[in-house]
Amino acid sequence: MKLFWKLDWFFKERKKEYIIGLVMLAFVAILNLIPPKIIGYVIDEIAFKELTLQSLIKWIVVIAVVAIVMYILRYYWRLMIFGSSNYLAKTLREKLFRHFTKMSPSFYQKHRVGDLMAHATNDVSAVQQTAGSGVLTLFDSITTGGFVIIAMAFTIDWRLTLIALIPMPIMAVTTNCYGKLLHERFHQAQASFSNLNDKTQESISGIKVIKTFGQQEEDIEDFTKLSNDVVDQNMKVARIDSLFDPTISLIIGISFLLSLGFGAKFIYEESMTIGDLVAFNTYLGLLVWPMLAFGMLFNIMERGSASYNRIEQLLSIPVDIDDKDSALDILPEGDIYFHVKEFKFPDGSKAALKNVHFELKRGETLGIAGKTGSGKTAILKLLLREFEGYVGEIKFGDHKIDDYKKLCLREAIGYVPQDHFLFSSSVYTNIAFANPTAAYEDVEYAAKLAYIHEDILRFANGYKTIVGERGVSLSGGQKQRISIARALMMKPELLILDDSLSAVDAKTEEAILKSLKTARANATTIITSHRLSAIEHANLIIVLQEGEVVEKGTHEELMKLKGWYYETYQLQQLENLVEKGGELNE
Template identity: 75%
Template sequence: MAVFVKLKWFFAERKRQYILGLTMLAFVAMLNLIPPKVIGYVIDEISKGDLTRLSLAKWVGIIVIVAISTYILRFYWRQMIFGSSNYLAKVLREKLFRHFTKMSPSFYQRNRVGDLMAHATNDVSAVQQTAGIGVLTLFDSITTGGFVILAMAFTIDWRLTIIALIPMPIMAILTNYYGKLLHMRFREAQAAFSDLNDKTQESISGIKVIKTFGHEREDIADFRRLSKVAVEKNLKVAKIDSLFDPTISFVIVLSFMLSLGFGAKFIYEGAMSIGDLIAFNTYLGLLVWPMLAFGMLFNIMQRGAASYERIEELLAVPVEIDDKESALDVKPRGDIQFEVEEFKFPGEQSSALHNVHFTLKKGETLGIVGKTGSGKTAILKLLLREFEGYTGEITFGGIAIDDYKKIKLRESIGYVPQDHFLFSATVFENIAFNNPTEKKEIVEQAAKIAHIHEDILRFSDGYKTLVGERGVSLSGGQKQRISIARAILLEPELLILDDSLSAVDAKTEEEILKSLKESRKEATTIITSHRLSAIEHANQIIVMHEGTIVEKGTHKELLALQGRYSEMYRLQQLERLVEKGGEANE
């Protein structure tokens, strides 16, 4: 019953619907007591020769009225109870989704996508069953069973009722034992489903890589292994589940044997009539459903309890980066001051950043270069408040970034990541993601600045072209430029391009940077790149190495230092010459 206690917040919220639904269910249980008694009266009248057309019509009329009333009540109680359980599924899914949107990247590093999807589907469905069929079986087994037992005891024979109920403790003991086993095994089955779900999602997302490396057989073998584990775990659940009905059926058979044996004895002694015995056994037949419902209740409760525990564990994960109570509800503007003494990614021992200090004036462009793992992306993650826990302070417009509401900070930042993500929608919808009702002319203008407009016009349906899942139908350069157009459309105070021009050729890169410079004269830009041509025009360039700034200055100043930047520049110039030479010799 613990799962019902945990869901009391929901039952309180839907109190009216549940009270109405359960009241109607109770009336149905009482109405179900009438036909067996009517059958007993009719049989007794037949045996005595007292049955007339008028009395038969009366009894038939009563049964018809009962049937119609039951039909109407069942229609409405189902709407009340099952409608509420569907509402619970909606509430839980929204809670989970809202929780997911608040979590930082470290949460998604610890939790697999497939597992999170399993929580929002299978686990929610199991809890939904608890609030629907679970409530039904609990209440119906008590009311129907209770009313039937009372009717048997007070309208027929209390002694025979006690005798017929003797096997019931056997059922209670065994179903309770089965329930404990089911809880443990169902939790394991749900975990196995999560693993399989995650494998499926990962394989579909990485199908190109799998095929490129000819890894299909190994991937299928891995899928089969996980699928086999999931089947084995669910079979263990099914084995326990399959014990409920036979156990209950065995108990019911014992009850019928006792009632028929002792009922025949009572008829022989004249303590009851044949009609009474038939009515009694009809009532006993009505007890079959409450008994089955009782077994189902254990099954549903244990499944729901295991799933709700998994959901609770997920919702209990604290939001690592949240707004302060006094957070400013304004978009930040102005200069950016980055003063970080030390920063480590969660779970890492070594510092990702140390002694990183720079100031970026409003309207300026900052270029960040360095080898992979040098700390370039770490700087951007801190600016976006995707991670905290650093020593130092980052200010935007003279105010610490954690003093702003996260939503306002991020509304001021247009971020184009290395890993470009496009939605399974049209080109227009991807660019106008932040404002789906944006005018076509404005969307096209953003696309022109990103130098993707002409490409889009060549697509089969222009801006209405579906890009496929994650932009599968587009080239890397096209995806990058659509992502840039999406960020430009925000007209952000700060535009961050995190190595976002790597898939375009040098000429297109130059045109995009020129357009950005012209369209964002008063706005601030940060560009990280391995290709120095992308940041030559920057007002300030910092060179990162092993998490710290080793050189700082303009393009000319850094070349004059004859240090790391100068060496990188010479190597890239040499690469260009080699490429040109290769073209000339072809």
């Protein structure tokens, strides 16, 4: 029952609906007492040969009226109670989704997507059951059971009532034991489902890789193992769950046996009538539902409790990067000052950045070069405030980046990551993502700047073409250029291209860079690239090695140093020359 206390905040929100629903439920429980009593009266009238047509019609009319009233009340209490439980599911999903959107990348490194999806679907549904069927079974079993016992004791025979209730403590003890086992096993079943969910999401996302390497059968085998584990864990739950009804039915059967035996004795002693015994056993039949409801309640509560604990654990994870109380609600603009003595990724033992310093005037371009893992992306992540915990200072304009609200900071930055994510919608929707109501002309202009406009016109439906999940129907270069156009739609103060031109040819790369330089003359740009031709026109270039700046300057200055930048640039120029020679020979 602890879960009801945990959901106290929700029951207070929907207090009116639950009160109306429960009052209606109580009236239904009271009205349920009328038909058995009428049956008892009719049987006694038959036994004493006092039943008349007028009397029979009267009782039929009463039962019909009771049935109609109960029909109406049952309809509306379901709307109140089950409708509110749907609202709880909506509230929890929104809480989870809002929480997910606030979390930093380190959170998603620790939690699998499939597991998070299971929390927002299976676990929420289990808690929803508690606020719907759980409330119903608890209140209905108490009211119906209580009213029936009162009716049995005060309108028929209190002695027979006590005798019939003798087996009930046994039921309380056994169902409590079942409930504890159910809680533990359902928690394991939910965890098993999360693993399966994660595997499904991962396999579908990586189906191209799986097929390319011919690992379909191995992947199916892994999926089958996880699927079997889900079945095994749920069978363990079912084995406990299936004990409730037989146990309760056995105990109710013993109660019937006792009531019939002692009832016959009381009739023989003439302290009861046959009609009273029939009415008593009819009431006892009404107790079957409350007793079964108790079994259902344990099942629902333990499932809901296990799921709510999982949801609470997730929501209790603090937002590690949040706004200050006095955070500035303005878009940053101006020069960028980057001064980081040391930075380590969460759980990282080695420094990702050491003594990285640079200043970038507004309207200038910074090029960042270096081998894979040298720290290029780390600089960008810090500028975006996706990670903190560095030693040093980063300023954008007149203030530190953590003095701005995160939303304001990120609205001023157009970021094109290495891993280009496109939504399963039209080309227009993807480009206009940051401004869904953008005019067609603005979207087209951004596409032209990114040199993707001509490609889009060749698509089957132009800008209305659906690109498929994650842009599956597009080439790597097309996805990159649509991502660049999407970032340009923000008209950002700072544009960050994180190796975002790697999939386009040199000619297209040069055209894109020229158009960006013209269109963004007064805005700042940062480009990381393995291909040095993408950054040779930058105002400042830094070369990173194991998180440290080993070379720094303009293209001309770095070429004079004849270090890593010089050697790499010469090598790439030679490769380009060979490629062109190859083209000429064809």
